[in-house]
Amino acid sequence: MPHSGFCAKKNALIFGVDEAGRGPLAGPVVAAAVLLGEAAPEGLADSKVLSAKKRAALEPEIRGTCGWALGIVEVEEIDRINIFAATMKAMTLATGRLAAQLGQRPSEVLIDGNMTPDGRHPDWRWPAQAIVKGDATEPCISAASIIAKEYRDRLMRDAAMAHPQYGWERNMGYGTAQHMEALRVHGPTEHHRRSFAPVAQLSLI
Numbered sequence: 478m479p480h481s482g483f484c485a486k487k488n489a490l491i492f493g494v495d496e497a498g499r500g501p502l503a504g505p506v507v508a509a510a511v512l513l514g515e516a517a518p519e520g521l522a523d524s525k526v527l528s529a530k531k532r533a534a535l536e537p538e539i540r541g542t543c544g545w546a547l548g549i550v551e552v553e554e555i556d557r558i559n560i561f562a563a564t565m566k567a568m569t570l571a572t573g574r575l576a577a578q579l580g581q582r583p584s585e586v587l588i589d590g591n592m593t594p595d596g597r598h599p600d601w602r603w604p605a606q607a608i609v610k611g612d613a614t615e616p617c618i619s620a621a622s623i624i625a626k627e628y629r630d631r632l633m634r635d636a637a638m639a640h641p642q643y644g645w646e647r648n649m650g651y652g653t654a655q656h657m658e659a660l661r662v663h664g665p666t667e668h669h670r671r672s673f674a675p676v677a678q679l680s681l682i
Contacts, residue, residue: 489584492575492603493617494568496589497524497625499560501650502660502676503643503668504633505551506560508567509624510575510586512544513617521619523612524626536627539620546574547628556672565594569601571621576603587611589618636668 496508518538520531527535539545548570550563558566568588576582586593586605589612593605611618630649637645642663644655650668652675660669660679669676 490579490581491617492572492583492586493611493615493619493621494572494586494588495524495612495618495622495625496564496567497622497629498650499564501648502652502656502670502673503552503645503650503666504629504636505549506555506563506567507625507629507632508548508564508571509621509628510546510548510568510571511539511617511620511624512575512579512583513620514542514544516542517616517620518542521616521623523610523619524622526613527623532623532627535620535623539624543620544575544579545620545624546571546578547624548572548574552668552670555670559672560670562598565598565601569594569598572603573600587615587618589622640666640668 490512492510492512494508494510496506498504498506518535520535524532548567550567555563572586583603586603588605588607591607591609593607594601595605608615608618612622633645633649637643642659644653648656657675660676665671665676665679671677
């Protein structure tokens, strides 16, 4: 269960939001929203610079001490509305779900990157600030990046069991040499984003 807490400003409910999976050729885009609890773990950092072992250790600590929620947009919708719109939707879903769980609106939402869903998704309704490299400077965004990446990585490892030739348990759907060669040999699966150029081009062959 989520726990209320504070992030960045005293007596203010500050959510951190980040996404995982914007660039891969396969799999959903996943966003997480996190409200740090008072017992939040030490050592939060950008999920991309943490070791897999460290991320795996931090994730249950974040889940157990902080408020958190996920927003997931699947491949079919990514192809229909484009990856940028899908990312804005995933962030909106995660933020709305966390606010609903807590029964409180955030005072502010800190979002990794240079854009927020404000004005870019019709359901966004909270004060928001985009912070470039925020996953390295704001602990609540760092926590969100860890939650989102760990959850999405599990989805890709599960998908890899049914489609082992693409190496998703290692590349998480990114266009590595192994992944591209498997696409050329075997073609795209139901998990591939057919609107992405490398997949679309191979689908026409």
